[in-house]
Amino acid sequence: MLRIHFTAEDFTRVRFAPRPSPVPELHAALMMLGAPHEELLFGRWRGRLLRALPGAAEPLADLVPGGAAPSFLDVLGETRQEGLALIRAARPECVRSELERVYAAGRAPAPPWIRALHAGSPEAWRVLERAQRAAYETVLAPVWPLVQDLHRAEFTRHALTVAERGLGAALTALAPELRDGTWEWPGAPRDVHLSGRGLVLLPTFHWRGGPLVQDLPDRPVVLAYPAGGGLPPGPPAAPGEDALAGVLGRTRAELLRSLTTPRTTTELARLLGVSNATASAHAQALRAAGLLTTTRTGRSVHHAVTPLAQLLPGE
Structure with missing residues (x-):
């Protein structure tokens, strides 16, 4: 301390x-x-x-x-x-x-x-x-x-x-x-x-x-x-350039943007066009960074963005 x-x-x-x-x-x-x-x-x-x-x-x-x-x-x-x-x-x-x-x-x-x-x-x-x-x-x-x-x-x-x-x-x-x-x-x-x-x-x-x-x-x-929003400062994105994808990768940026409401791993996999295992791995990485939370309901898990994720550009 x-x-x-x-x-x-x-x-x-x-x-x-x-x-x-x-x-x-x-x-x-x-x-x-x-x-x-x-x-x-x-x-x-x-x-x-x-x-x-x-x-x-x-x-x-x-x-x-x-x-x-x-x-x-x-x-x-x-x-x-x-x-x-x-x-x-x-x-x-x-x-x-x-x-x-x-x-x-x-x-x-x-x-x-x-x-x-x-x-x-x-x-x-x-x-x-x-x-x-x-x-x-x-x-x-x-x-x-x-x-x-x-x-x-x-x-x-x-x-x-x-x-x-x-x-x-x-x-x-x-x-x-x-x-x-x-x-x-x-x-x-x-x-x-x-x-x-x-x-x-x-x-x-x-x-x-x-x-x-x-x-x-x-x-x-x-x-x-x-201080700041948690991302390293970067040059302004060029027109048409996805600044968030440049930091997180395209799939993880799309995953965050898809969480307008909490979604299950299966729903994320279907939206992203990837396997359940891949969607789960991306969600785990974002959860470790404090960008989403995961809660279990019965046999399903639901993912939701955190307040930190809402501060990111494009969110």
């Missing part, structure tokens, strides 16, 4: 990020590329981007040898250039200690460019900047206008909640356990003490795991939380 501890002063210093931040969003997307979960919704997205990522982006993997990134990458910034400048401005001793930390397990030796970064080499910093830029252009640039629209809608929703019902209601809308100055999120055990630094809430539209916390000395704590 993640526990965030507030002082009275911290409650006056909670704010929602007014605009998306490219560097944290990029890092969330890159983490999602390597994450094994939600294969149904993110599998095709992962495959497409992994095929498209240029070789110049490969050094970024060297920064997370054990799955945890060095903290000097934890920056905000309203543009990619500003975020990269903040990374570059990290104190040399912080860069060295964080690189030593992430390579401490010794699973693999640090590659030459990481050793050069540890030594403060300007060329190694250029390698990192080129890798960040290449990843951004491939992963985020095509969908950045959509991310901005999604963020604007999320910010407006929270602003209205705060105005109408107060900060507590806005916080508990994200995670309901808030009592005695402690806000709890499901996740790995961790205690974060704000100690008067305040908190920045940053929605991310690529990460679907638990909240991501930036907790650096003398800075506000940043909590990046999963």
Whole structure:
């Protein structure tokens, strides 16, 4: 359980990020590329981007040898250039200690460019900047206008909640356990003490795991939380193109659309032109992703869409 501890002063210093931040969003997307979960919704997205990522982006993997990134990458910034400048401005001793930390397990030796970064080499910093830029252009640039629209809608929703019902209601809308100055999120055990630094809430539209916390000395704590409709942001569909089928596959997209009312497996198989076993397998995958529910009545099972599925495009 993640526990965030507030002082009275911290409650006056909670704010929602007014605009998306490219560097944290990029890092969330890159983490999602390597994450094994939600294969149904993110599998095709992962495959497409992994095929498209240029070789110049490969050094970024060297920064997370054990799955945890060095903290000097934890920056905000309203543009990619500003975020990269903040990374570059990290104190040399912080860069060295964080690189030593992430390579401490010794699973693999640090590659030459990481050793050069540890030594403060300007060329190694250029390698990192080129890798960040290449990843951004491939992963985020095509969908950045959509991310901005999604963020604007999320910010407006929270602003209205705060105005109408107060900060507590806005916080508990994200995670309901808030009592005695402690806000709890499901996740790995961790205690974060704000100690008067305040908190920045940053929605991310690529990460679907638990909240991501930036907790650096003398800075506000940043909590990046999963937002959006559950699908990876994608470029606008061309006229006649089925955006939902591009993510789920044609058969599963048609299955969801056919559930205007609950239907049995046999009815789904007949509508889709597939066997009962195939329809059942597709329904099981969609149920695992939280997109439909299944209830048994006698010898029959009935499938129905969930509220999450109703948020998907074309539903």
